[in-house]
Amino acid sequence: MTSPPVDLTCLPELPGCYRFFDREGAIIYVGKAKNLRRRVSSYFIRQDLDPKTEALVGHIARLDFIITSNEVEALILENTLIKEYQPRYNIDLKDAKTFAYIQRTDEEYPRLVVVRRKGTRGTYYGPFVSGLERDRVVQGLRKTFRLRSCRTLPKRACLRYHLGSCSAPCIGAVTPEEYAEAVNRAEECLRGRDRELLSTLREEMARFSAEEKFELALARREQIRAIEGLAERQRVDRQKAYDEDILNYLVVEGTVYLALFKIHLGTLTGREEFVFDHREEFLPEFLVQYYAEHPVPKEVILPEEVDPVIAEYLSRMKGTRVRVTVPQRGDRRHLLDLVQTNIETSFFGDRIKVEALREALRLPSPPDVVECFDISHLAGSFTVGVMVRFRGGRPDRRNYRRFRIRTVDGVDDFASIAEVVRRRYRRLLKEGGDFPDLVVIDGGRGQLSAATAVFEELGLRIPVVALSKREEEVWVPGLPVPVSLPRNAKGSLFLQEVRDEAHRFAIAYNRNLRRKAVLQ
Numbered sequence: 001m002t003s004p005p006v007d008l009t010c011l012p013e014l015p016g017c018y019r020f021f022d023r024e025g026a027i028i029y030v031g032k033a034k035n036l037r038r039r040v041s042s043y044f045i046r047q048d049l050d051p052k053t054e055a056l057v058g059h060i061a062r063l064d065f066i067i068t069s070n071e072v073e074a075l076i077l078e079n080t081l082i083k084e085y086q087p088r089y090n091i092d093l094k095d096a097k098t099f100a101y102i103q104r105t106d107e108e109y110p111r112l113v114v115v116r117r118k119g120t121r122g123t124y125y126g127p128f129v130s131g132l133e134r135d136r137v138v139q140g141l142r143k144t145f146r147l148r149s150c151r152t153l154p155k156r157a158c159l160r161y162h163l164g165s166c167s168a169p170c171i172g173a174v175t176p177e178e179y180a181e182a183v184n185r186a187e188e189c190l191r192g193r194d195r196e197l198l199s200t201l202r203e204e205m206a207r208f209s210a211e212e213k214f215e216l217a218l219a220r221r222e223q224i225r226a227i228e229g230l231a232e233r234q235r236v237d238r239q240k241a242y243d244e245d246i247l248n249y250l251v252v253e254g255t256v257y258l259a260l261f262k263i264h265l266g267t268l269t270g271r272e273e274f275v276f277d278h279r280e281e282f283l284p285e286f287l288v289q290y291y292a293e294h295p296v297p298k299e300v301i302l303p304e305e306v307d308p309v310i311a312e313y314l315s316r317m318k319g320t321r322v323r324v325t326v327p328q329r330g331d332r333r334h335l336l337d338l339v340q341t342n343i344e345t346s347f348f349g350d351r352i353k354v355e356a357l358r359e360a361l362r363l364p365s366p367p368d369v370v371e372c373f374d375i376s377h378l379a380g381s382f383t384v385g386v387m388v389r390f391r392g393g394r395p396d397r398r399n400y401r402r403f404r405i406r407t408v409d410g411v412d413d414f415a416s417i418a419e420v421v422r423r424r425y426r427r428l429l430k431e432g433g434d435f436p437d438l439v440v441i442d443g444g445r446g447q448l449s450a451a452t453a454v455f456e457e458l459g460l461r462i463p464v465v466a467l468s469k470r471e472e473e474v475w476v477p478g479l480p481v482p483v484s485l486p487r488n489a490k491g492s493l494f495l496q497e498v499r500d501e502a503h504r505f506a507i508a509y510n511r512n513l514r515r516k517a518v519l520q
Contacts (some may be wrong), residue, residue, distance in 0.1 A: 004044040005062045011037035016067040017077045020089075029089040030081045034309075036065050041366040052279050053255070056089045070315060071309040078285075078290045091256075091276040091285055102138055102190060103127060109169040110150055110183050112138050125190040140433055141189060142166075144223050145182040146174075156262040173336070177274070193266065198224060243296035246332075248339035249303070252348070254278050256288065259343045261335070262297075273346060284310055299323040301332050303340075349395030353494040357438075360491030361476075361483075365462055366390055368440035371426075372498045373451070374442035375416045376403075376506035382513045383408065385420035386506040390498055402509050414450040417441060421454045429458065441466040442499050442506075443483075448475045467499045 005494035011466040013035050020029040033039030043049070043057050082090050106121040114134060126128050142149055146167040152156065153170040160166035161405050167174035167182065174182075188197045243265065247353045249258040276282070296318040305326050327333040353416040358366045372388040377383035383389045386416045389396040403420045421439075428435060439462050441447045441476060448466035455462060465476040465483075473482035474495065485492040 004041075004173060006062055006369050008037060008041045008044070011065065012067060013037050014067050015069075015074045016065050017069045017074050018063055018065040019080060020056070020060045020087075021062045021064075022059045026060055027081075027085045027087050028338060029056055030078055030085065031089050032071070032078040034071050034074075034307075036067070040065070046263060050254075052089070052277055063361055070076050071307075072425075075284075075309065075313045076316075079288045082289060083292070089279070091289070100134055102134065102189055102242050104183065106191075109153070109179055111148055111150075112141055112186060114138060114218070121487065123187065125187075132280055137190075141186040143378070145186045147179075147182060147186060160242055184280050194228075195267065198228065200390070210324075221260055224503065242510045243295075244299045244301060245297045245304070246301040246335050248343065249283075250340065250347075251278050252344050256282055257343050257347045259339050259346070260290075261339050261342075263335075264373040271342070273343075275347075288313065296322055297327055301325050324364065353490050354393045356490035357494045358491075360485055360489060361463070361465060361474075362440070363438065363439065365434075367463070369396075369434070369436040370438045370440060370498055371424075371436040372440040372442065373417060373420055374499075374502040374506040375413050375420070376510040377405075377416075378412065378510065378514065382517070383512055384506060384513065385417060386502060386509055387420065387424055388498070388502045388505050390501075393494070395501060400505060402511075403503075413443060416444050417443065417447045418450040418454050421451045422458070425460060426457055429460075434457070435460070435462055439464040440495065440498055440502075442469070442502055444468040445475050448477060452477045465495075467495050469499075469503075 015032075015034050016036050017030060017032050018036060018040050019027050020031075022028050031039070040063065040352060043053070043060075049057065064229065065235060066077060086092075100114050100116050101118065101124045103113050103115045103120075104123040104125075105113060105314040110122075110511070115124070141147065143165045146165060148166055148169060149160065150170075157168045157171050157173070158166065159515075161168040161171075161173070167179060169176075169179050185197055186196065201220050201224050205217050205224065208214070208217035208220065211239075239324070244263040246261040246263065248256065249256055251257075254277065256276050256278045258272075258276075260272045260274075262271070274286070283302070283304070287300070287306070287310055291314055296314050298318075298320075300314065300322065303326065306324065311322055311324040314324065325332060327336065354366045354368060357370075359365075361367075368391060371387055372385050372390075373385060375383065375385050383405040385405060387401040387403075387415055400516065401424065405416050405419060407419050408415045421441075425435070427433070439451065441451050441464065443466050445466065451464055451466075455464065464477065468475070468482075471482075472487055474485050474492075475482050485495075487493075
């Protein structure tokens, strides 16, 4: 137990904010409380504090507090103080990735551009996590609505105008009113209101067709197809008349990995990820800080209950009632699970597939280092062998190896595998190198037997399996039949990924040798 810097009985049993200072007088933590005495006392009398909170308490030299009328006011004040002082032990909401926005510029003839920060005047949409998705949206809308992309209007029409991708306001080929309408329709897509826009475009297409304005009708048809393609990529299978944010997280080894999905009228419009140190009550603190800087949706979906005062705080920020929901089943629960799956894939995908392979093959420890061998030849000529290495679930390309087959003539995959395996591990034995946790052979039972014979010859005990291409069968030493692994299981897919990389590398080496022979 750490001695408190003040007499805790002097603290009021009222809502408010408290501040902890270190010996140099710097504010190191700001918190809010429904009951100041009870909350602040908990830091000094509890025995089960997590390591980071324990470190915080060890640096407290003095404290002060500010009483507020209610807990909502305490939340608002807490966020203001955190932003002003940026205390060391409060969570730091730095994005795990740098996201970009799509900006509609504030110009006579507006453009759609990609920006990293909200600075210049205009309207911003996003942020977009996927750069590929973001660029596809921008390019698709520019082409669909024939919007300009040039920074300054040129003196004459550019190539995009002649290709039909720009309406050329630079030469007056479109009126300001027509161009503004095109920009408005592009923004409707970015806001997720594509259903209303599609209905309008279909009506216009029918009217132009009836009036025998076939070029205009064709242009509307192409716009409809493009918008449907854009919307399909972002559609969540739920139709809503309001916005939602869906938040989930994982805590691993003292670190919080948090993801937030933004759903606009049933359309997934963005995803944000955050990484910060775990501490008690991090979720309410995150919500307060995040929504002080971002628009508050109609509903916030969470994986666990938070204090009802959070919903009151969000409602005050938005100016209307905000629901904070913790679903147990149905669509919302499915979306929460989807967010968690994205966290696992984004932050722990490699770790998960390595562990899945360990479980599938019943290995004693996760195969962090996997080496795979393959043979490639052209009708028995230019026979080569390769070895690829994966570390932590990812290709370790600096440790790939290539072998020219020296002792085998003609087509003999078994002898070729034996040669490259022998050369690889005989050298590791000689140099005292690190051996892999698992060896994979591209082939079937025969190739596996050739490799295990070499291991016995060298006195090595390394787990080894073979994976055949046609049926994706996994062969294990000592078993007369292959092991049955579901093709789409994570462990099986990881094995296939390793085998396919070895196959690609072997074919590339074989082609390279043949190309050199032809040139010579």
